[in-house]
Amino acid sequence: MKRLTTRVAIIGAGPGGLLLSHLLQLHGVDSIVLERRSRGHVERRVRAGLLEGGTVDFLREAGLADRLDREGLVHEGFVFRFGSRAHRMPFTELTGRTVHMYGQQELVKDLIRARTAAGARLWFDVPDVEPRGLETDTPAVRCTVAGEPVEIACDFVAGCDGFHGVSRRSVPPGALTTYERTYPYAWLGVLAQAPPAAEELIYAVHGRGFALHSMRSPAVSRLYLQVEAGESVENWPDERIWKELHTRLDIDGAPELAEGPVLEKSCVALRGFVTEPMSYGRLFLAGDAAHIVPPTAAKGLNLAVADIKVLAAAFREYYETGDRGPLDGYSAACLPGVWQAQEFSDWMSRLLHRPTEGRVFDERLQHARLEAVTHSPAAARNFAENYVGLARERTPARGGRP
Incomplete structure (x- = not known):
């Protein structure tokens, strides 16, 4: 078996895993990214396309927004249509924030190009990833790369492999609490x-x-x-x-x-899904591996970037000073924002979707909510702050250090 070493073994080459690898390299921290799918599959996988202003600003700071700024579509509002009427929600006028329409697969292409140009160890078609020793000080990841068995010794494992990935399933039963709707x-x-x-x-x-x-x-x-x-x-x-x-x-x-x-x-x-905590031993879960939100409010990709922002900063602190406090506080820093996004996504789902058959009372409530959002300045501003991510950014962490 071939044996390799790295600081952080990253499972999953979606936007979260690729972004984390990029940020770690900027901080001088070595990583290896393992993806079970092919590069072509990952780059063609159509997902969400709405990026909050805070997400775009962070990608710019990381040097990853050149094509996004050229090709992304900047939006300052959207339109509600109900009862044969149209009502515009001018969220930029209400919050000072814009959003960008830019397909997730396009961001993934940008990230893969950046990692490849940097000579990163980014391996696709790795189907049998197996994290081991997560509760010890010497975790490792076993897999097969190009037909050769490999063991990667590492300091930490980052699980960025989505809801159905192996990372969360590697945690012993009962070690995590899950909430689902x-x-x-x-x-x-x-x-x-x-x-x-x-x-x-x-x-x-x-x-x-x-x-x-x-x-x-x-x-x-x-x-x-x-x-x-x-x-x-x-x-x-x-x-x-x-x-x-x-x-x-x-x-x-x-x-x-x-x-x-x-x-x-x-x-x-x-579905709505949250894992608490978002870590176990030397494993840290991010993005869809830790939480799923209904797509109604387009928060999934933005939450993944928010997780990675916190996790990359915590790794940087650890490797620069030896302080593990920010890593230990990772879940406490992320989960309040995760639940805030869950609440708004759930509320927006009930605002927009036709209630199940026979629920006339729910239909009347839905109509009342729509009238409030489109006619009350206070309700419109509250909605807009949630929609552009400003409300989540203001949500305080549950203690711990971000």
């Missing part, structure tokens, strides 16, 4: 070669269910439909998708939705 609906997501019908996002509340009009570029639209939980993509041919999107999104006096070839479609279950 499942929702009675799902999203049918569509990527289409069609110009967006509007310059800003459209959140449509309709009697047949929620719909979202988003975009990835001036030529590519990203669209979502509320469907039943467990729905199959096979039940949604392109013709049915476009018909339902027109029904839920089109209103009199607004540009009609443009159609085009469907490039990709998938059904995504909505």
Whole structure:
């Protein structure tokens, strides 16, 4: 067995793992990144595309935003559509913050290029990663690289491999407490070669269910439909998708939705999930490995970046001074913001999605919430501060050191 050493073994080459590796190198800390999928798969994997202003600022500081600044679409508001009316939410006017539309896979491409150019040890197609000795001072990761068994001795392991990854499953039963909520609906997501019908996002509340009009570029639209939980993509041919999107999104006096070839479609279950603490021994969980939020408020990628910002700073402190306090305080620093994002994502899900059949009371509550958000300046400002991430940034840590 080939034996290697590194400071931090990072499992997962999504945006969290790649960003952590980049930041560690800036701090002079060696790492190895292991990804079970191929590079092509990782770069093509379509995910969220809304970056909060604080996320963009952090990527700029890290030297990773050149293409994002050239190609990302800057938004200062979005539109609610309900009751055949349109109401604009001017969140920049209310908060001073903008958001960027920039596909997660594009950020991943930027990060992979940066890591490759820096000569990082970034290995794809590594399917059998096995963290060991996490509760000891000498953890290791075993895997197979290019057909050769390898053991990587390290100081710490960073689990950035998502909800279904091996990192969290390597923790002994009972060592972590998990909290979970499942929702009675799902999203049918569509990527289409069609110009967006509007310059800003459209959140449509309709009697047949929620719909979202988003975009990835001036030529590519990203669209979502509320469907039943467990729905199959096979039940949604392109013709049915476009018909339902027109029904839920089109209103009199607004540009009609443009159609085009469907490039990709998938059904995504909505769930909320949090692990406490976000660490075990020498293992630190970040991003979807530690928490999942419903996609309604687009907080997943932004939460992952927030985790990595805290974790990278803690590693830097440890290797520069020997102080493990910030690492020990990692969960306490991150979890309040995680729960704040969970609360807003849950609230926004209830604001937008059609309640389950027969819940007339819930429909009336939904209408009251929409009227408040679109007509009360105080409610609109509170919503906007949550939407752009400002409220989460103001959430204090639970003691410990960030």
